[in-house]
Amino acid sequence: MSVKETIHIYHTNDYHSHFENWPRVAQFLKERKAYHEAMKEDVFIFDIGDFVDRWHPFTESTMGKGxxxxxxxxxxxxxxIGNNEGITLPHNGLDELYTDANFDVIVANLYYPNRKRPRWALPHQIYETKQGTKIGVIAVTAYYKKLYELLGWDLSEPLTELEIQINRLKDKTDMIILLSHLGIYDDEKIAGLYPNIDLILGGHTHHILHTGKQVNRTTLAAAGKYGQYAGYVKAIKKQDMKVEMDASLMETIKLPSVCNEENIIKSYAEIGKKKLNSEVTIIPEPLSFDWSYPSQLPQILCEAIHEWCDADCTLINSGLVLRPLQRGKVTKYDLHQMLPHPINPCTVELTGAELKEIILHAESDHWPELKVIGLGFRGEVMGKFIYRGIEINRSKLDATIAGKSLEPDKIYKLGTIDMFTFGKFFPEIQRSERKEYYMPEFLRDVMEWKLKKLYGPQQ
Known part of the structure; x- marks a missing residue:
């Protein structure tokens, strides 16, 4: 069967502001786009979310607009959008993020609380090739409904929204592509449920599909994380109107280098540092940190969260702190480098018996060197646990809370970080139904507030 049309599709996902790989991928995509256009071929480039990540000073200082x-x-x-665009920016930050975008932003399951769609968010888009093939593109993002609500958004269930959009497109298009920031398991499920989808470009779980994956009649493609790969799908439309998908990945390290590449990469960090150079306070003595032993900065952070959340007691890990503070001027850049995580403070209501299990678990010797990846954590190891309002009697395997004996049936409000509510570090925290998240403030915002209380705001 002869070929009627070839459509070129490039895709990226989960960059998380890892600009060390961006110059090569950007050059590659621009060159490929220019080549296809010169050959009068149709070419599309899609990003599947989490391109913005506030761990990098360039992103932090421009609130993603860079x-x-x-x-x-x-x-x-x-x-x-991915969850990093959706729930690490304040409401206005996301609402204004794409003001200057020269591309479509497609996300079907995001609304304002009045169920109106944001002016910048399309539920789907139809693109027409030079030969008249109509390609419907739908996108959905991960279902963190409660966190979106705290930031002033309403998130609909993605598969329900997806079905609505498919029904609107299936009779109007020749091909349907889904941009899915849901993860590989949901993508496989969707491929089984919705045979009208020809191609799923995936992300969120950082999965790598070197040559794609076929699930029923749907092709899945994904390019890992951090720009380590650029994805390419060649869609070949035959005379009988059937479409074959040929998916592949280009490893970024093997792409041609870019002139002045190292300086370009450094320039992003320098721009961010310059923009974040505003003074927060002045400290009379240096403040240290340590991941294995009690130290100043983790304790100050723990106290800050305790006060911010008005908690009965507070528990955090010292591995959150990545830099010391030197004597003298402290800037927003210093705080960002010390606490780059997109992590929010939170409280969890627990019984005394549950709280005791958590405290005893936190005292285990394995934590300080435990490597932690994901869940907003941008550090290296968990580090030793730090407490406020908790005194531990190790010989009796018991604890007091705010100076009083822990009561097994009493309900306590534990101050901590949202990472522990998502991960499986403490089952008692994860399964509690009484959680309160403090958003949009990150840990560095709470630390700034505390340092100003301790040392005064810089005039």
């Missing part, structure tokens, strides 16, 4: 300028420069066709 990232959007990078996407503009390449000439992306469309993007969707």
């Amino acid at each position: 990232n959007i300028a990078l996407l503009n420069d390449v000439g992306y066709t469309a993007v969707t």
Whole structure:
């Protein structure tokens, strides 16, 4: 069967502001786009979310708008949002993120609380090739409903929204592509449930599909994380109108280097540092940190969360703190480098018996060197646990809370970090139904507030 049309699709996902790989991928995408256009071929470039991550000073200082300028420069066709765009920016930050975007933003399951769609968010888009093939593109993002609500958004269930959009497109298009920031397991499920979808470009779980994956009649493609790969799908439309998908990945390290590459990469960090150089306070003595032993900065952070959340007691890990503070001027850049995590404080209501289990578990010797990846954590190891309002009697395997004996049936409000509510570190925290998240403030915002209380705001 002869070929009627070839459509070129490039995709990226889960960059998380890892700009060390961006110059090569950007050059590659621009060159490929220019080549296909010169050959009168149709080419589309999509990003599947989490391109913005506030761990990097360039992203932090521009609230993600610098990232959007990078996407503009390449000439992306469309993007969707990941949880890093959706729940690490304050409401206005996300609402204004794409003001200067030269590409479509597609996300079907995001609404304002009044169930109106944001002016910048399309539920789907139809693209038409030079030969008249109509390609419907839908996008959905991960279902962190409660966290979105705390930031002033309403998130609908993604598969329900997806079905609505498929029904609107299936009779109007020749091909349907899903941009899915849901993860590999949901993508496989979707491929089984919705045979109308020809191609799922995935992300969120950082999965790598070197040559794609076929699930029933749907092709899945994904390019890992941090720009380590650039994804490519060649869609070949035959004379009988059937479409074959040929998926592959290009390893970034094997792409041609870029002139002045190292300086370009460094420039992003320098721009961020310069923009974040505003003074917060002045400290009379240096403040230290240690991941294995009690130290100043983790204890100050623990006290700050305790006060911010008005908790009965507080528990955090010292591995959150990544840098010391030197004597003298403290800037927003210093705090960002010390606490780059997109992590929020939270409280969890627990019985005394549950709280005791958590405290005894936190005293285990394995924590300080435990490597931690994901869940917003941008450090290296868990570190020793730090407490406020908790005194431990190790010989009796018991604890007091705010100076009083722990009561097994009493309900306590534990101050901590949202990472422990998502991960499986403490089952008692994860399964509690009484959680309160303090958003949009990150740990560095709470630390800034505490340092100003201790040392005074810089005038």
